[in-house]
Amino acid sequence: MTGRAALRGLFGTLAAVAAAEVTVRAAGGFSGDLPAPTQVLAAAGEQLADGEFTDAVGATLRVWAYGMLIAVGVAVPAGFLLSSIRALGTACQAIVEFLRPIPSVALIPLALLVFPAPDRMKTSLVVYASVWPILLNTLYALRQVDRVQLDTLKVFGFGAAARAWFVSLPSSVPFILTGVRVSASVALIVAISTELLAVGDTGIGTYLAQTQSAGGQTDQMLAGALWAGVIGLLINGALTTAERRAARWWPVSGKEGVA
Amino acid sequence: MLTIDALTHSYPGGHTAVDDLSLAVEAGELVTVVGPSGCGKSTLLRCIAGLQRPTGGRVLLNGDEIRDVPDSLAMVFQSYGRSLLPWLSVRDNVALVLRHRYGSRRERRAAALEALAEVGLADAAAKHPGQLSGGMQQRVAIARALAYGPKLLLMDEPFGSVDAQTREDLEDLLLALRARTPVTVVLVTHDIDESVYLGDRVVVLTGAPGRVLAELPVGLPADRDQIKTRQDPEFVRLRAEVGRLVREK
Amino acid sequence: MKALHPNALRLPLHLAARLWLALLLIGLWELTADAGPGSYFPPPSVIVRALHRVWFSGPASDFFLTEQARSDFPVSFGHLLSGWVLAAAAGIALGLLLGRSERAHDYLQPLLQLCRSVPPPALIPFFVVVFQLDTSMYVVTIAFGAVWPVLLNTLAGVRAVDPVKLDTARVYGMGRTAQLLRIVLPGAAPQIAAGLRIALGFGLILMVLSELVGTTSGIGARLVNAQRTFDIPSMWAGIALLGLTGWLLNAAFLLVENRLLRWHREN
Numbered sequence: 001m002t003g004r005a006a007l008r009g010l011f012g013t014l015a016a017v018a019a020a021e022v023t024v025r026a027a028g029g030f031s032g033d034l035p036a037p038t039q040v041l042a043a044a045g046e047q048l049a050d051g052e053f054t055d056a057v058g059a060t061l062r063v064w065a066y067g068m069l070i071a072v073g074v075a076v077p078a079g080f081l082l083s084s085i086r087a088l089g090t091a092c093q094a095i096v097e098f099l100r101p102i103p104s105v106a107l108i109p110l111a112l113l114v115f116p117a118p119d120r121m122k123t124s125l126v127v128y129a130s131v132w133p134i135l136l137n138t139l140y141a142l143r144q145v146d147r148v149q150l151d152t153l154k155v156f157g158f159g160a161a162a163r164a165w166f167v168s169l170p171s172s173v174p175f176i177l178t179g180v181r182v183s184a185s186v187a188l189i190v191a192i193s194t195e196l197l198a199v200g201d202t203g204i205g206t207y208l209a210q211t212q213s214a215g216g217q218t219d220q221m222l223a224g225a226l227w228a229g230v231i232g233l234l235i236n237g238a239l240t241t242a243e244r245r246a247a248r249w250w251p252v253s254g255k256e257g258v259a
Numbered sequence: 260m261l262t263i264d265a266l267t268h269s270y271p272g273g274h275t276a277v278d279d280l281s282l283a284v285e286a287g288e289l290v291t292v293v294g295p296s297g298c299g300k301s302t303l304l305r306c307i308a309g310l311q312r313p314t315g316g317r318v319l320l321n322g323d324e325i326r327d328v329p330d331s332l333a334m335v336f337q338s339y340g341r342s343l344l345p346w347l348s349v350r351d352n353v354a355l356v357l358r359h360r361y362g363s364r365r366e367r368r369a370a371a372l373e374a375l376a377e378v379g380l381a382d383a384a385a386k387h388p389g390q391l392s393g394g395m396q397q398r399v400a401i402a403r404a405l406a407y408g409p410k411l412l413l414m415d416e417p418f419g420s421v422d423a424q425t426r427e428d429l430e431d432l433l434l435a436l437r438a439r440t441p442v443t444v445v446l447v448t449h450d451i452d453e454s455v456y457l458g459d460r461v462v463v464l465t466g467a468p469g470r471v472l473a474e475l476p477v478g479l480p481a482d483r484d485q486i487k488t489r490q491d492p493e494f495v496r497l498r499a500e501v502g503r504l505v506r507e508k
Numbered sequence: 509m510k511a512l513h514p515n516a517l518r519l520p521l522h523l524a525a526r527l528w529l530a531l532l533l534i535g536l537w538e539l540t541a542d543a544g545p546g547s548y549f550p551p552p553s554v555i556v557r558a559l560h561r562v563w564f565s566g567p568a569s570d571f572f573l574t575e576q577a578r579s580d581f582p583v584s585f586g587h588l589l590s591g592w593v594l595a596a597a598a599g600i601a602l603g604l605l606l607g608r609s610e611r612a613h614d615y616l617q618p619l620l621q622l623c624r625s626v627p628p629p630a631l632i633p634f635f636v637v638v639f640q641l642d643t644s645m646y647v648v649t650i651a652f653g654a655v656w657p658v659l660l661n662t663l664a665g666v667r668a669v670d671p672v673k674l675d676t677a678r679v680y681g682m683g684r685t686a687q688l689l690r691i692v693l694p695g696a697a698p699q700i701a702a703g704l705r706i707a708l709g710f711g712l713i714l715m716v717l718s719e720l721v722g723t724t725s726g727i728g729a730r731l732v733n734a735q736r737t738f739d740i741p742s743m744w745a746g747i748a749l750l751g752l753t754g755w756l757l758n759a760a761f762l763l764v765e766n767r768l769l770r771w772h773r774e775n
Contacts, residue, residue: 004614005614005617008611008614008615009614009615009616009617009618009619010618011615012614012615012616012617012618012619013618013619015615016616016619033637033638034638087525088529090525090526091525091526091527091528091529091530092529093526094526094527094529094530095529095530095533097755098530098751098755099751101709101751101752101753101754101755101758102747102750102751102754103709103712103713103716103750103751103754104713105713105716105717105720106716106728106731106746106747106750106751107747108720109720109731109732109734109735109743109746109747110548110735110743110744110747112735113548113735113740113743114548146341148336148338148341148342149341149342149344151305151310151334151336151342152334152336152342153356154310154328155308155310155328155332155333155334156333156356156407157328157330157356157359158358166344166355167344170344170346171344171346173346185625185627188627189627189628189629189713192627192629192630193629193717196629196632196633196717196721197720197721197732204630205629205630208630208632208633208634209633209721211633212633212634212636212637216633216636216637218634218637218638221633221634221637222634224630225626225630225631225634226622226626228626228627228630229622229623229625229626229627229630230622230625231625232625232626232627233621233622233625236625
């Protein structure tokens with residue numbers, strides 16, 4: 001980003017916030033449902049010192065991180081297995097096409113029944129939802145592995161497992177990272193969705209749902225959503241940077257990935 | 260050393276790339292294989308390398324039939340950009356293939372640096388392939404093949420994707436390296452001049468499906484020079500002869 | 509007896525190679541599942557029967573839809589469609605603006621990045637307070653989530669339009685509006701279509717979620733009510749119905765997309 005673009009961005013953001021502030025104050029005063037941006041920012045500041053809120057954020061992030069870790073651990077090896085055994089890959093493709101259209105949140109009621117422990121329930125749904133993008137990107141990556149690279153190592157006496165480790169895995173890294181980035185935002189969405197519906201749990205979603213049922217202080221709710229957005233932004237930023245770094249050493253041809 | 264006996268290869272779908280091709284290569288020889296494009300040159304090399312099982316005939320290395328990739332064989336591909344691993348440094352690209360030769364990483368890296376020095380790339384060891392020019396990348400591929408210490412070196416259009424000047428430099432590099440190491444080379448090319456300039460013997464293939472049309476011994480001194488050799492009457496005669504054969508249908 | 513043409517066997521073999529594992533697993537599930545009333549994983553046959561009973565056992569005059577289906581489908585799909593259309597209109601308009609004007613892009617980029625990063629479910633409680641459980645709550649939730657893929661894809665598509673084409677248009681005196689309608693929009697169409705298809709998937713997720721939270725009407729509300737009353741087969745029927753819907757929407761969209769953008773693939 002150039003200096004001028006940054007300055008414009010700052011100005012645009014300030015102008016939008018100011019416009020919202022004036023509109024809200026002119027229309028409804030302080031008591032309406034719509035809080036003014038300054039009120040939201042004040043609430044966001046207070047939440048930083050509120051142990052209940054920071055615990056909720058920690059709980060959501062813990063579920064998110066465990067879920068992502070398990071999803072990567074399941075999806076990447078599964079991708080390798082399915083593309084090395086062709087008959088199995090073909091047969092599993094039908095199952096993937098059958099399961100993937102099910103909106104992951106439709107499984108929340110089922111998960112609420114099956115897993116009595118909220119953490120386990122949330123983690124399972126996060127894993128379920130975030131496995132697909134990583135798996136599909138891994139499968140896609142393995143179809144793109146360069147034949148010449150594989151042949152080269154074969155000529156130099158490398159077996160199938162060594163070729164997978166030294167060629168297929170590293171050349172899949174950029175695609176796997178794309179899958180992880182897509183999954184990371186899906187995982188956050190699913191974690192918060194589940195928390196909205198899981199009574200007696202902790203997490204950002206639970207905090208927001210409780211604030212709503214306790215009479216609805218909208219400034220606190222928007223502040224909570226704002227923090228969720230900041231977290232999402234940071235995660236996405238970190239993963240995008242990782243992807244760029246990887247792309248510098250991995251000039252893989254036609255690198256697009258599957259969104 | 261290498262005996263190809265009635266080699267035939269047809270791809271599924273019916274295309275026959277190589278048909279009843281027989282050829283013998285002596286130890287220490289540099290044989291160039293030339294022919295019109297699509298005459299099955301690459302298929303021939305892939306069958307020798309054991310990357311592909313021929314659908315008919317046999318390939319024998321020191322009397323043993325090749326069923327898998329032989330241990331004493333290395334190969335240089337035309338697409339250097341695709342055969343080097345872009346995520347490893349140049350040194351590690353060379354060191355990687357020495358895993359079965361040396362036990363420790365230190366030894367492998369030392370051997371890799373030595374090989375890179377042989378091709379004049381000692382300074383580029385820490386760079387990644389993407390930072391090098393095409394000619395330099397192909398030097399790395401050659402260093403990698405020679406560090407592996409093969410008895411038989413296969414080269415598939417090794418200088419086909421670089422500019423003319425680089426091409427001449429690489430040709431001379433190959434001749435110099437070969438004078439120092441006792442390696443047998445089979446080099447496939449579609450460039451008639453190159454086949455004569457590099458070869459001890461030129462094998463001309465027919466158009467698809469590939470068959471041996473002629474074998475021409477090259478009566479040029481071992482010490483060759485880009486300018487003098489190319490003016491030698493023997494070179495001019497051979498080039499015309501090979502050119503006539505290649506164009507013959 | 510006539511010999512079979514070799515191709516005659518290809519399709520059945522292809523199907524068998526693709527489906528054997530799915531069928532095997534469904535068969536195993538059917539055989540091993542507990543068919544009792546309290547079972548969390550009833551056999552597939554029970555789920556299919558419940559799917560038929562709850563949604564598709566109505567009179568032929570109503571296209572076999574049950575009364576519940578006739579009251580829930582229009583509500584759910586009405587929300588989905590309105591939210592999606594809203595998201596499409598806003599996303600394409602904003603995407604065109606930001607894609608064509610470097611200045612507008614600079615001014616709005618940081619704010620849009622932040623808004624895009626807010627997980628849509630985090631706003632549902634707020635929308636519930638502001639809009640109550642009115643139709644607008646569902647539509648706004650869906651539109652807020654679905655607008656981002658449309659916006660980002662339109663933006664990328666517009667920026668990738670061949671500048672030579674635009675220069676050519678300017679040389680021949682084409683106005684700004686004509687350029688937008690005849691060159692930019694068609695050029696970005698494949699990307700926009702991809703964004704609209706992803707948005708449909710997002711919209712379906714948010715439709716279900718907002719109904720699960722709202723619990724008053726729609727397929728999602730039936731799902732959560734079935735769970736609370738331990739009517740497990742109906743709950744599974746709801747999940748199956750939503751899966752089917754997701755698949756059908758995607759397939760239908762791809763069909764339309766392929767039709768409309770045939771010129772693009774032929775290029």
